[in-house]
Amino acid sequence: MPDLPSALDVTQRLGYRLKRAAAALRGAMDRGLREHGLTVPQYACLELLDQQPGLSNAELARGTFVTRQSMNVVLRGLQDGGLITRPATTEHGRALPAHLTEEGRRRLAAARGVVYAIDQRLADAVPAERLPGLLADLDRLSAAFDE
Amino acid sequence: MPDLPSALDVTQRLGYRLKRAAAALRGAMDRGLREHGLTVPQYACLELLDQQPGLSNAELARGTFVTRQSMNVVLRGLQDGGLITRPATTEHGRALPAHLTEEGRRRLAAARGVVYAIDQRLADAVPAERLPGLLADLDRLSAAFDE
DNA sequence: TCCGGCATGTCAGGAGTTTGACATGGCGGA
DNA sequence: TCCGCCATGTCAAACTCCTGACATGCCGGA
Numbered sequence: 001m002p003d004l005p006s007a008l009d010v011t012q013r014l015g016y017r018l019k020r021a022a023a024a025l026r027g028a029m030d031r032g033l034r035e036h037g038l039t040v041p042q043y044a045c046l047e048l049l050d051q052q053p054g055l056s057n058a059e060l061a062r063g064t065f066v067t068r069q070s071m072n073v074v075l076r077g078l079q080d081g082g083l084i085t086r087p088a089t090t091e092h093g094r095a096l097p098a099h100l101t102e103e104g105r106r107r108l109a110a111a112r113g114v115v116y117a118i119d120q121r122l123a124d125a126v127p128a129e130r131l132p133g134l135l136a137d138l139d140r141l142s143a144a145f146d147e
Numbered sequence: 148m149p150d151l152p153s154a155l156d157v158t159q160r161l162g163y164r165l166k167r168a169a170a171a172l173r174g175a176m177d178r179g180l181r182e183h184g185l186t187v188p189q190y191a192c193l194e195l196l197d198q199q200p201g202l203s204n205a206e207l208a209r210g211t212f213v214t215r216q217s218m219n220v221v222l223r224g225l226q227d228g229g230l231i232t233r234p235a236t237t238e239h240g241r242a243l244p245a246h247l248t249e250e251g252r253r254r255l256a257a258a259r260g261v262v263y264a265i266d267q268r269l270a271d272a273v274p275a276e277r278l279p280g281l282l283a284d285l286d287r288l289s290a291a292f293d294e
Numbered sequence: 295t296c297c298g299g300c301a302t303g304t305c306a307g308g309a310g311t312t313t314g315a316c317a318t319g320g321c322g323g324a
Numbered sequence: 325t326c327c328g329c330c331a332t333g334t335c336a337a338a339c340t341c342c343t344g345a346c347a348t349g350c351c352g353g354a
Contacts, residue, residue: 010194014269014278015172015262017285022169023212025162028292030342039310047157058332065170070311072334094319094332115162118292122161125291126284131161134284137273138164144272145175145265177312186340205302217341219304241302241349 018141025122032114036107041066041074043115046108049084049100056095083107165288172269179261183254188213188221190262193255196231196247203242230254 010016029040038046044064049055055063061071075098078084083104086096100108126134157163176187185193191211196202202210208218222245225231230251233243247255273281 010191010198012282013266014282014285015176015266017282017289018165018169018172018269020212021285021288022165024289024292025165029162041310044157051157056332057334065167066310067312068333069313069335073310092320096333119160119162121291122165122288125287130280130284133277134281135159135161135164137277137281137284138161138168140272141168141269142164142171144268145171188340203302204304213340214342215303216305216343220340239350243303 014141025118028118028121029115032118033111035114036111038107038111039074041070042078043108043111045071045074045078046083046100046104046111049098050105050108053099054097056097058095060098078104161288172265175265175268176262179265180258182261183258185254185258186221188217189225190255190258192218192221192225193230193247193251193258196245197252197255200246201244203244205242207245225251 026040029043033040033043041064045060048060048063057071057075058068060075061068064071066074075084075086079086082101084098085101086098088096090096123131173187176190180187180190188211192207195207195210204218204222205215207222208215211218213221222231222233226233229248231245232248233245235243237243270278
């Protein structure tokens with residue numbers, strides 16, 4: 001594919017660069033987690049539940065940037081696999097708090113290695129002194145569409 | 148969802164920030180392009196073909212970060228919609244060069260407005276003097292997994 | 295010359311995700 | 325109190341995308 005050094009080149013736009021970086025990350029995550037029998041949303045779900053036990057389906061969905069419906073499927077899969085538990089009913093409200101099982105904690109611990117390595121590889125790719133600024137800029141991009 | 152100011156907080160990791168920013172962008176693109184009856188891959192495909200007419204299926208797939216198979220579906224849709232043309236056969240090799248039709252150029256021109264606005268909104272979200280550095284850092288992240 | 299490797303386009307199957315819709319359960323103002 | 329509003333969990337259907345696989349067509353070294 002020939003280079004096209006135009007001022008209007010799509011590849012010069014911020015959105016394109018962001019998408020490309022995210023695609024690279026997603027690919028690395030998919031490959032790394034497959035060895036542990038987990039998908040990216042499943043891992044994200046486990047990680048969130050480890051840090052904040054008792055999160056509901058909707059809260060997990062927001063935390064992993066998918067819809068409630070998608071997270072529902074993910075939770076069902078994790079539940080069938082015995083990685084999490086969720087009460088069938090609740091006394092107050094409708095939100096069902098999810099918790100990791102012992103097996104869930106084990107699987108999460110096993111998968112963390114590859115994910116941490118990927119994150120470290122990302123961090124190592126940018127000059128150390130630029131990292132805090134990069135994190136702040138990414139936050140600004142995330143908030144750009146919050147109204 | 149309560150805050151958790153831990154050093155190991157998932158939300159502090161580079162990968163999480165990147166994913167969140169990309170999710171925000173993807174959502175804005177989806178919403179904006181839906182008004183024009185286009186999906187994100189479809190738009191990306193049209194934009195690439197406008198700048199580099201004659202790209203093949205595989206080249207377009209690499210340029211938009213999807214598989215050849217997915218791009219094949221996208222191209223078929225665009226072809227059925229009369230936005231692009233592709234020869235049924237070729238004299239040399241197997242790659243089939245795709246080109247925009249007049250209608251394709253019109254639809255692309257119409258959709259560009261919202262996409263450019265989104266990109267501008269992104270660019271406006273970061274301090275102007277930081278933008279070049281941010282673009283460079285995103286490139287470094289993309290290249291982090293190229294080996 | 296020939297053959298192995300490589301890239302391309304395509305088909306089939308399945309997994310994941312989304313949109314749309316509905317019923318249930320708090321919450322707060324009228 | 326009551327009723328509208330919002331959030332939640334869930335179902336159904338459609339769509340998108342991926343993995344796996346196969347056949348075709350160049351290109352290189354043996």
